[in-house]
Amino acid sequence: MASREERKEKITRFRHEQILAAALDVFSRLGYDRATVPDVAREAGVAVGTIYNYYPGKRDLLVAITDEYVIHPFTHLISESRTADDFSYITGLLENRLTFGLEGVNRFLPLLSEAQRDPELRRSYAEKVVRPVMDIMGRYATSKMKEGTFRDIDPSIVTRAIGGMVIGFMLLYRIEGEESPVHKTDRKKLATEMAKLILDGIRKV
Amino acid sequence: MASREERKEKITRFRHEQILAAALDVFSRLGYDRATVPDVAREAGVAVGTIYNYYPGKRDLLVAITDEYVIHPFTHLISESRTADDFSYITGLLENRLTFGLEGVNRFLPLLSEAQRDPELRRSYAEKVVRPVMDIMGRYATSKMKEGTFRDIDPSIVTRAIGGMVIGFMLLYRIEGEESPVHKTDRKKLATEMAKLILDGIRKV
Amino acid sequence: MASREERKEKITRFRHEQILAAALDVFSRLGYDRATVPDVAREAGVAVGTIYNYYPGKRDLLVAITDEYVIHPFTHLISESRTADDFSYITGLLENRLTFGLEGVNRFLPLLSEAQRDPELRRSYAEKVVRPVMDIMGRYATSKMKEGTFRDIDPSIVTRAIGGMVIGFMLLYRIEGEESPVHKTDRKKLATEMAKLILDGIRKV
Amino acid sequence: MASREERKEKITRFRHEQILAAALDVFSRLGYDRATVPDVAREAGVAVGTIYNYYPGKRDLLVAITDEYVIHPFTHLISESRTADDFSYITGLLENRLTFGLEGVNRFLPLLSEAQRDPELRRSYAEKVVRPVMDIMGRYATSKMKEGTFRDIDPSIVTRAIGGMVIGFMLLYRIEGEESPVHKTDRKKLATEMAKLILDGIRKV
DNA sequence: CATGAATGAGACTTCATTCAT
DNA sequence: AATGAATGAAGTCTCATTCAT
Numbered sequence: 001m002a003s004r005e006e007r008k009e010k011i012t013r014f015r016h017e018q019i020l021a022a023a024l025d026v027f028s029r030l031g032y033d034r035a036t037v038p039d040v041a042r043e044a045g046v047a048v049g050t051i052y053n054y055y056p057g058k059r060d061l062l063v064a065i066t067d068e069y070v071i072h073p074f075t076h077l078i079s080e081s082r083t084a085d086d087f088s089y090i091t092g093l094l095e096n097r098l099t100f101g102l103e104g105v106n107r108f109l110p111l112l113s114e115a116q117r118d119p120e121l122r123r124s125y126a127e128k129v130v131r132p133v134m135d136i137m138g139r140y141a142t143s144k145m146k147e148g149t150f151r152d153i154d155p156s157i158v159t160r161a162i163g164g165m166v167i168g169f170m171l172l173y174r175i176e177g178e179e180s181p182v183h184k185t186d187r188k189k190l191a192t193e194m195a196k197l198i199l200d201g202i203r204k205v
Numbered sequence: 206m207a208s209r210e211e212r213k214e215k216i217t218r219f220r221h222e223q224i225l226a227a228a229l230d231v232f233s234r235l236g237y238d239r240a241t242v243p244d245v246a247r248e249a250g251v252a253v254g255t256i257y258n259y260y261p262g263k264r265d266l267l268v269a270i271t272d273e274y275v276i277h278p279f280t281h282l283i284s285e286s287r288t289a290d291d292f293s294y295i296t297g298l299l300e301n302r303l304t305f306g307l308e309g310v311n312r313f314l315p316l317l318s319e320a321q322r323d324p325e326l327r328r329s330y331a332e333k334v335v336r337p338v339m340d341i342m343g344r345y346a347t348s349k350m351k352e353g354t355f356r357d358i359d360p361s362i363v364t365r366a367i368g369g370m371v372i373g374f375m376l377l378y379r380i381e382g383e384e385s386p387v388h389k390t391d392r393k394k395l396a397t398e399m400a401k402l403i404l405d406g407i408r409k410v
Numbered sequence: 411m412a413s414r415e416e417r418k419e420k421i422t423r424f425r426h427e428q429i430l431a432a433a434l435d436v437f438s439r440l441g442y443d444r445a446t447v448p449d450v451a452r453e454a455g456v457a458v459g460t461i462y463n464y465y466p467g468k469r470d471l472l473v474a475i476t477d478e479y480v481i482h483p484f485t486h487l488i489s490e491s492r493t494a495d496d497f498s499y500i501t502g503l504l505e506n507r508l509t510f511g512l513e514g515v516n517r518f519l520p521l522l523s524e525a526q527r528d529p530e531l532r533r534s535y536a537e538k539v540v541r542p543v544m545d546i547m548g549r550y551a552t553s554k555m556k557e558g559t560f561r562d563i564d565p566s567i568v569t570r571a572i573g574g575m576v577i578g579f580m581l582l583y584r585i586e587g588e589e590s591p592v593h594k595t596d597r598k599k600l601a602t603e604m605a606k607l608i609l610d611g612i613r614k615v
Numbered sequence: 616m617a618s619r620e621e622r623k624e625k626i627t628r629f630r631h632e633q634i635l636a637a638a639l640d641v642f643s644r645l646g647y648d649r650a651t652v653p654d655v656a657r658e659a660g661v662a663v664g665t666i667y668n669y670y671p672g673k674r675d676l677l678v679a680i681t682d683e684y685v686i687h688p689f690t691h692l693i694s695e696s697r698t699a700d701d702f703s704y705i706t707g708l709l710e711n712r713l714t715f716g717l718e719g720v721n722r723f724l725p726l727l728s729e730a731q732r733d734p735e736l737r738r739s740y741a742e743k744v745v746r747p748v749m750d751i752m753g754r755y756a757t758s759k760m761k762e763g764t765f766r767d768i769d770p771s772i773v774t775r776a777i778g779g780m781v782i783g784f785m786l787l788y789r790i791e792g793e794e795s796p797v798h799k800t801d802r803k804k805l806a807t808e809m810a811k812l813i814l815d816g817i818r819k820v
Numbered sequence: 821c822a823t824g825a826a827t828g829a830g831a832c833t834t835c836a837t838t839c840a841t
Numbered sequence: 842a843a844t845g846a847a848t849g850a851a852g853t854c855t856c857a858t859t860c861a862t
Contacts, residue, residue: 033238113318156386157398164373181361193362201406252823443648457844523728566796567808578779591771603772611816
């Protein structure tokens with residue numbers, strides 16, 4: 001049974017999440033600089049002062065968002081990653097990433113922009129997200145090359161090219177908006193086509 | 206010989222460029238929101254008031270930068286594009302884009318971030334930059350497919366995947382910074398490896 | 411034996427004192443304006459809300475401090491004062507005041523500063539502290555003059571000059587801090603020298 | 616003839632003074648903490664932003680006030696001080712100080728209070744005001760003692776006692792306000808009586 | 821035209837006070 | 842009676858823009 005202490009902590013945790021979710025929403029929509037703390041408060045349905053009871057300042061919201069919604073999920077993802085052994089793995093992963101990404105593109109790309117400006121945030125992304133993901137992909141590629149399944153290409157480059165492709169695709173998707181010819185294409189098809197490109201390139205043998 | 210009128214117009218044009226270059230510099234370094242008009246004035250070596258004699262407001266600087274430094278070059282580029290007929294074309298173009306891009310990544314990626322937030326800017330990018338470039342690439346790809354040189358892949362997707370790859374690669378490059386394993390790799394090699402990936406994929410035949 | 415009622419009242423009184431002592435401490439250290447109610451609560455070891463169960467507001471703490479720690483002791487002091495008849499009386503009193511004052515200078519001078527700003531507090535000090543003390547000293551001086559022991563000087567002025575000397579000395583002591591040449595002089599000596607000055611002046615006869 | 620440069624600098628200096636005078640006025644009246652920057656702006660007849668064009672922040676106003684209205688005059692005063700040789704000197708000085716002080720008591724005592732709370736300000740007062748003044752007085756007293764005119768009293772103590780007397784007298788004057796019996800006494804009389812006290816004490820020989 | 825001092829709306833943040841538990 | 846999370850008014854400071862010189 002929940003003691004008073006436990007109940008209180010639960011509420012505290014809930015408030016943290018509630019405010020952070022609101023901050024993510026508002027920062028994504030308006031950008032960190034244009035978003036105001038009252039905006040976040042309104043979105044969270046609390047008073048301005050309440051935000052400051054849970055986070056020391058506006059910038060801490062940004063850092064917490066990064067930790068909670070980017071670093072944390074990726075850390076999780078990475079710890080679960082194991083080398084798959086069939087080609088459908090790539091398609092599946094791509095589909096998964098794309099579906100997730102295109103859904104969340106309006107939420108997460110703005111954060112990436114912010115990261116470009118805040119040195120501390122940039123480092124976090126580099127160390128906690130980009131590097132580990134590239135390392136996993138690189139190890140996978142290397143093993144495949146040794147095994148003779150993959151062509152011999154510099155793993156550091158190819159992983160960044162493929163990772164970049166996913167991100168860049170989403171970025172263009174976001175910039176083109178509803179007018180993009182791929183806007184209504186279903187994710188499975190997008191993933192399949194991109195996987196084909198990655199696996200076999202555009203040139204006919 | 207330059208009449209007084211012409212001289213005057215020349216000076217006017219020079220001031221416009223002087224201020225715009227300063228604005229590009231400052232906006233890239235600090236981001237549009239954090240950059241202040243006095244910052245731009247200082248960089249341009251003019252008084253704050255002078256800026257307002259040439260541009261109606263801060264936001265107009267951003268729009269003008271986009272026109273002058275992104276839309277305009279791309280329009281030019283596009284008007285010159287003609288379908289090349291050998292594969293080295295892709296490598297060359299990639300190398301060109303990458304060299305240009307990785308050099309300018311610190312200048313232009315921030316603008317792209319801004320574009321995500323400003324609806325009018327986003328439209329400009331979509332209509333004047335992304336769409337035309339994708340169309341050109343698409344036409345090239347389609348002709349190659351008809352010709353039987355390229356595999357049959359959805360052109361809208363493949364062009365956005367490849368275009369995205371270039372942008373995404375630069376974004377990762379910027380986020381990873383000097384710690385990136387590809388930070389010191391020379392551009393020719395980067396371009397070659399990426400071209401290999403695009404043309405033939407990672408899978409051994 | 412203590413009935414429940416009595417016990418309750420005892421606790422109530424204790425809480426009042428506990429909070430007031432904390433407030434005195436915090437107000438002295440930070441100044442009334444910079445001290446926060448949570449500061450006082452922390453110092454008192456109670457919750458913020460508890461303070462409001464005992465005092466209506468922050469300012470009431472200041473008033474209560476003044477009553478409890480300044481007016482009350484002085485009222486007491488004054489009621490006990492009787493005209494002493496030998497000169498050592500002055501030295502003794504001075505030593506007593508100085509010892510008390512220099513010890514408490516960090517606690518009470520800040521309150522005096524506050525009093526300068528708050529009209530109601532100023533009146534309290536004027537009516538309940540300054541005036542009565544000056545009256546007692548004045549009556550003492552007058553009787554000594556009549557008796558022929560003291561020179562003929564305006565009692566209102568001389569009492570305020572001497573009282574002011576004690577306060578002003580402490581103020582300088584506090585401002586000069588540890589670098590003051592009198593910082594380590596013992597109180598007896600300070601009192602003796604000041605008494606000599608008051609009684610016989612600096613001029614040799 | 617004033618060039619444009621000179622004129623501009625003159626205006627700048629004037630604005631500095633105008634704002635500083637307003638700040639002195641407002642800080643004295645309300646105390647540093649309760650005074651708001653808009654208060655100062657209103658008093659100075661300028662916009663809030665203008666204040667920040669001349670002083671980096673609120674606290675800098677306080678520091679500048681101290682420099683301009685306390686340290687600077689005292690430095691001046693001290694550099695002019697020379698040992699006088701007749702007793703009327705003390706009366707004259709006292710009268711001068713008192714007249715100045717009682718007039719300015721509402722302006723300067725509040726600053727002294729502030730100095731108690733701000734460590735940096737306290738040091739300034741100690742080093743730049745209190746110490747030099749005490750040194751001058753001390754040297755004067757010592758020479759008089761050597762000369763045989765003054766009784767043998769510890770100079771550090773006696774100077775601080777007399778200096779404190781002046782300050783403390785003003786403080787009481789301010790606290791008692793209009794109800795003080797000395798409130799309407801003319802300054803000459805106050806100075807004379809205090810000089811008598813200082814020179815010959817209260818005890819009849 | 822160029823200048824830059826003046827402006828004031830609006831941002832972030834603090835904290836006295838309340839009140840449901 | 843005690844608690845401390847929630848509140849929002851109010852403070853400090855920034856900066857896009859204007860306009861007299």
